[in-house]
Amino acid sequence: MDAATAWAEAMKFSNRPNPYPYYEELRKTPVAKVSDHTYVVTGYPEALALAHDPRISSDISRSPSGLFGEKQAAIDAAQLDVAEAAQARDWSMLVADPPEHDTMRRQFMRHFGPPHAPDLIPSMEAMVIELANDLLDKVKARGGTRMDVVEDFSYPIPVSVIFRVMGAPIADEPKFHGWVMDFMQGADVGPEADTEEGRAATAKAAASMNELGVWVHELVDRLSREPGPGLLSAALHDDGPDGPVSKTVAEANALLLMIAGHDSTVNTISNCIMTMLRSPGSWDLVAGNRDLIPRTVEEVQRLQGSVQFFPSRWATADIEIAGTRIPAGSAVFLVWAAANRDPRRFPFPDRFDPMREDNEHLGFGSGIHTCFGGPLARLEINAALEVFLRRVKAPRLVVDPPPYRHNQVFRGPRHLWVDFAEIL
Numbered sequence: 304m305d306a307a308t309a310w311a312e313a314m315k316f317s318n319r320p321n322p323y324p325y326y327e328e329l330r331k332t333p334v335a336k337v338s339d340h341t342y343v344v345t346g347y348p349e350a351l352a353l354a355h356d357p358r359i360s361s362d363i364s365r366s367p368s369g370l371f372g373e374k375q376a377a378i379d380a381a382q383l384d385v386a387e388a389a390q391a392r393d394w395s396m397l398v399a400d401p402p403e404h405d406t407m408r409r410q411f412m413r414h415f416g417p418p419h420a421p422d423l424i425p426s427m428e429a430m431v432i433e434l435a436n437d438l439l440d441k442v443k444a445r446g447g448t449r450m451d452v453v454e455d456f457s458y459p460i461p462v463s464v465i466f467r468v469m470g471a472p473i474a475d476e477p478k479f480h481g482w483v484m485d486f487m488q489g490a491d492v493g494p495e496a497d498t499e500e501g502r503a504a505t506a507k508a509a510a511s512m513n514e515l516g517v518w519v520h521e522l523v524d525r526l527s528r529e530p531g532p533g534l535l536s537a538a539l540h541d542d543g544p545d546g547p548v549s550k551t552v553a554e555a556n557a558l559l560l561m562i563a564g565h566d567s568t569v570n571t572i573s574n575c576i577m578t579m580l581r582s583p584g585s586w587d588l589v590a591g592n593r594d595l596i597p598r599t600v601e602e603v604q605r606l607q608g609s610v611q612f613f614p615s616r617w618a619t620a621d622i623e624i625a626g627t628r629i630p631a632g633s634a635v636f637l638v639w640a641a642a643n644r645d646p647r648r649f650p651f652p653d654r655f656d657p658m659r660e661d662n663e664h665l666g667f668g669s670g671i672h673t674c675f676g677g678p679l680a681r682l683e684i685n686a687a688l689e690v691f692l693r694r695v696k697a698p699r700l701v702v703d704p705p706p707y708r709h710n711q712v713f714r715g716p717r718h719l720w721v722d723f724a725e726i727l
C-alpha cells in the first residue's frame with residue numbers, strides 16, 4: 304500500500320475505530336509524502352524533532368494545507384450576516400508562531416497555573432468528585448443496568464469544569480454542546496469531505512461555528528465591560544507585564560480554550576474506561592489498586608490519543624529528515640497518535656500495559672504548543688476514574704468497537720454502552 308492510500312484509509316470514517324494499522328503502514332516511511340503539498344510524520348523521533356524545529360510554523364493563516372483555508376472560506380461565507388463578529392475574530396495561540404504565540408500563552412497561563420494562580424487547578428478536584436458522584440447517582444436512580452458512559456458520565460464533567468474555569472454561564476451549555484458537535488462532525492480532513500453528505504456537514508459546521516462565534520463575542524464583550532470571576536475576565540483586565548488581552552485575542556483563545564478545554568478530556572475518560580474493559584484482568588487490577596490510575600491514564604493517552612494530530616503546521620524552509628526532503632511551503636502533519644505506537648520508542652506498542660515504565664508519550668503534543676491544559680485534564684480524568692472504579696461494579700462493554708464520532712483529529716467514541724451489576 305502506498306503512503307497516500309494508507310493516509311486516505313486512516314482518515315476514512317469506516318476506519319475510525321482503528322486507524323492504527325494504517326499508521327503502521329505509513330511508519331515504514333516515518334516522514335511520508337501523501338499529496339502534492341502534504342507530508343505526514345508517524346515516527347516518534349521525527350515527530351519530536353519537528354515539533355521543536357523552528358523551521359516548522361504553526362501559523363495557519365499561511366499554511367498551504369488548504370484544509371483550514373477551505374474550511375475558513377466556508378465559514379466566512381456563512382458568516383456574512385454577522386460580518387462584524389467574524390472580522391473581530393483572530394487566530395488563537397494554537398495556530399500562531401512566536402512572538403505572538405508566546406505572548407498569548409503567557410497572558411492566559413498567568414491566570415491558570417503557578418506561580419500566579421497556583422490554586423485554580425487543585426480547586427477543581429472537589430467539583431469533579433462531586434459531579435462524578437452526582438452523575439452515577441442519577442444513573443442509579445434511573446434504574447436498569449446499562450449506561451452510556453459518554454453521555455451519562457464523561458461529557459458532563461469536563462464541560463462543567465471549563466465553563467467554571469472560564470467564567471462562562473453554564474445555562475448556555477446545551478446550545479454550546481450542539482454547536483461543538485456540529486463543528487466536530489463537519490471538520491473533516493478525510494476523503495468523505497468531498498461527498499454530498501460531507502459538504503452538508505461542512506455547511507452545518509460553518510453555521511454552528513458562526514453562532515458559537517457570536518456567543519463568544521458577546522461573552523467577551525460583556526466581561527470586558529463587567530468583570531466577573533474566571534480566566535477570561537482576568538485576562539481581559541490584567542495588569543501584568545504583558546498587559547490585558549485585546550478583545551479579538553480574548554475571543555480567539557476563549558473559543559480554543561472552551562473547545563480544547565473539554566472535548567479531549569471527555570474522549571480520554573471514555574477511552575480509559577473502554578481500554579480497561581477491553582483488556583481482560585486490567586479492570587480488576589486497577590480497581591483493586593487505585594494507585595495505578597495515573598499510569599493507566601498515561602498509557603491510554605499513548606494508546607488512544609484524543610488529539611491524533613493537528614493539521615496546522617508547515618515548513619518554512621526545505622527540511623531533510625529520515626531520508627525524506629520536505630520542500631519549503633509543504634504542510635507537515637505531526638501524527639502524535641502514530642508516533643505513540645512507534646516500536647523504536649515503545650516496546651510492544653499496541654499492548655495496553657498499565658504498569659508501563661518510561662512512558663513519555665506525545666498525547667499532549669511537544670514543543671512550544673504542548674497542551675496548555677494538561678495538568679487540569681490529568682486531574683479531571685484521574686478523579687473521575689477513581690469514582691467510577693470505586694462505584695461501578697462488574698462493568699462490561701456492550702458493543703465493541705463502539706460507534707465513533709466523525710472527526711479524525713479529535714477522535715473518540717460517540718457512545719460507550721456499558722452494562723454493570725450494580726452502582727454502589
Ligand code: HEM
Nearest residue numbers: 396397563564567568571610613667668672674675676680
Ligand atoms: C486529555 C485531554 C487533552 C488532550 C489529549 C489534549 C491534547 C492537546 C495536544 C496534543 C495539543 C497540541 C496540539 C499540537 O501542537 O499539535 C494541545 C494544545 C492545547 N491544549 Fe490540550 N489537550 C487536552 C486537554 C486540554 C484542556 C483541559 C485545555 C484547557 C483547559 C487544553 C487547552 C489547550 C490549548 C490552549 C492548547 C494550545 C497550546 C499552544 O498552542 O501553546 N487542552 N492539547
